[in-house]
Amino acid sequence: MYQQIVILTGAGISAESGLRTFRDQDGLWEEHKIEEVATPEGYASNPLLVERFYNDRWQQFHNGCIEPNAGHTALAKLEQQFEGELLVVTQNIDDLHERAGSKRLLHMHGELSKGRCPRSQQTFILREPFGPRHTCTCCIPAQRLRPHVVWFGEMPFGLDRIQHALDSCDLFIAIGTSGTVYPAAGFVDTANHHGAQTVEVNLVAVDRHSQFQYHLEGKASELVPKLVDDILSGKIVNNVL
Structure with missing residues (x-):
């Protein structure tokens, strides 16, 4: 039909x-200010905090209980x-x-299973949580990957x-x-x-x-x-x- x-x-x-949602009463936003973990400005200010925020969700996805x-x-x-x-x-x-x-x-x-080069926008599969070793292979010098997630203010x-x-x-x-x-x-x-x-x-x-x-x-x-x-x-x- x-x-x-x-x-x-x-x-x-x-x-x-x-999976916990972002917007429900028990959502992750209650533990963090949106501007700290879900905006380009927040990432520029404190990339380690943003990486920890998304790493917590990465761990939840891969703990063997989520299907x-x-x-x-x-x-x-x-x-x-x-x-x-x-x-x-x-x-x-x-x-x-x-x-x-x-x-x-x-x-x-976007996808939490990927990181993105901030310069070329090329994406890379992540098989473990974010860390300083996650860099691109498309640039010289290599760029540190950012989460491949659309933040507030991004298209x-x-x-x-x-x-x-x-x-x-x-x-x-x-x-x-x-x-x-x-x-x-x-x-x-x-x-x-x-x-x-x-x-x-x-x-x-x-x-x-x-x-x-x-x-x-x-x-x-x-x-x-x-x-x-x-x-x-x-x-x-x-x-x-």
Whole structure:
């Protein structure tokens, strides 16, 4: 039934795997000021503090207890079985989508598993937490890598590709995202403008100002597998699964 699908995932889908979120009440922002650990100015002022902040999350990702949940695996299943075009855009910096098997994936806020050369912007895979030995191989002298994460005041990655996909999609789904931070908050307006069906999946009650046409309230790990099965069976998505 659908030909081109764009899916946006946020912190909610990873929270079900045990990852702490940035914006919830127990989120990491309560332990650090945003300007200290999530801005270019904070990094320039105290790179060691910023590295420790992201190293704590790196350790959490690799402690052996964090695994993809049913929401992640369902999206990977959709990618494997859907015959049309599909793009999953994630705001998350973890690699749970990849672990579940997703490949048609765009990390608009970067990836914690990578460091980036501040001069050339080339990225490098990190197999251990950040430290002074992590330098690029593209410059002379070698540059110390910074986290490959989009900070406040920086432009998200892949916006042209995302815009193109939204312009031509016939279904846009947002999963586990607050929908309050731009530019991602404007994706639903773009999809609506081009005639797509728009659906949000979230734990919280529907905001009366929401621009989504359909709202599914509950856990992503429970709702997304049902949603994927409906899409693959050719059903039109609505408020009832």
